[in-house]
Amino acid sequence: MGMSSAEVPQLRVGGLVPLTTIDYPGELAAVVFCQGCAWRCRYCHNSALMDPKADTAIAWAEIINFLERRRGLLDAVVFSGGEPTLQSALPDAMREVRAFGFKVGLHTAGPYPRRLATLLPLLDWVALDIKALPQGYPEVTGVAGSGEGPWRSLRLIQDAGVPLEVRTTLMPNWTPKDLETLAAALARARVRRYAIQACRIQHALDPDLPRPTLQIQELAAFISALPFNDLIVRDD
Ligand code: SF4
Numbered sequence: 001m002g003m004s005s006a007e008v009p010q011l012r013v014g015g016l017v018p019l020t021t022i023d024y025p026g027e028l029a030a031v032v033f034c035q036g037c038a039w040r041c042r043y044c045h046n047s048a049l050m051d052p053k054a055d056t057a058i059a060w061a062e063i064i065n066f067l068e069r070r071r072g073l074l075d076a077v078v079f080s081g082g083e084p085t086l087q088s089a090l091p092d093a094m095r096e097v098r099a100f101g102f103k104v105g106l107h108t109a110g111p112y113p114r115r116l117a118t119l120l121p122l123l124d125w126v127a128l129d130i131k132a133l134p135q136g137y138p139e140v141t142g143v144a145g146s147g148e149g150p151w152r153s154l155r156l157i158q159d160a161g162v163p164l165e166v167r168t169t170l171m172p173n174w175t176p177k178d179l180e181t182l183a184a185a186l187a188r189a190r191v192r193r194y195a196i197q198a199c200r201i202q203h204a205l206d207p208d209l210p211r212p213t214l215q216i217q218e219l220a221a222f223i224s225a226l227p228f229n230d231l232i233v234r235d236d
């Protein structure tokens with residue numbers, strides 16, 4: 001028996017930022033925070049968005065109404081999270097947004113490469129978290145085997161030619177060598193736009209995260225010679 005349209009699952013949204021200039025490079029964007037994530041990153045500061053079963057904070061229909069009124073005023077809509085690709089309603093939501101003429105951006109940790117592959121034709125820009133080398137993921141996410149998907153997602157996005165920013169939030173106990181090893185692997189994988197982000201321990205899921213031993217600017221100096229076109233340091 002097929003589902004009636006009223007039963008088609010709608011995107012579950014935990015929050016909306018109506019206007020930002022910093023979440024999609026060079027564009028005025030709205031950010032839709034999708035509910036749910038299967039990982040438990042020690043530094044996650046969006047823990048309210050983790051529960052995939054939480055009530056939706058804003059009905060998708062409301063988001064659509066809002067976006068319809070912003071046609072011509074906004075350039076892009078970014079789907080962030082949580083982990084947007086967890087939700088099967090995401091492709092339809094993206095199609096609706098594209099039909100309004102907005103560019104579509106995605107912030108993802110890349111855990112589901114096969115789902116991501118089906119989204120790529122709908123995407124104008126992706127920010128992909130690469131949290132560690134594949135073997136280093138469980139230490140960050142708390143989930144065994146979580147490192148394979150993101151690195152496969154990286155190759156898929158690159159092969160599709162979708163504009164990409166790779167991002168790493170720095171674990172506070174990382175040494176310059178840890179960062180250098182990861183960044184060198186990304187440079188070898190032909191990542192060209194790379195952003196490192198300071199870990200905000202005061203909002204982190206794990207209350208026992210240590211204070212960072214080095215300032216992010218000091219760490220950035222260790223990777224400044226790598227062949228990135230853009231190396232972005234986010235210290236907020
Ligand atoms: S993948 Fe992102 S949303 Fe999920 S736990 Fe990690 S930091 Fe939080």
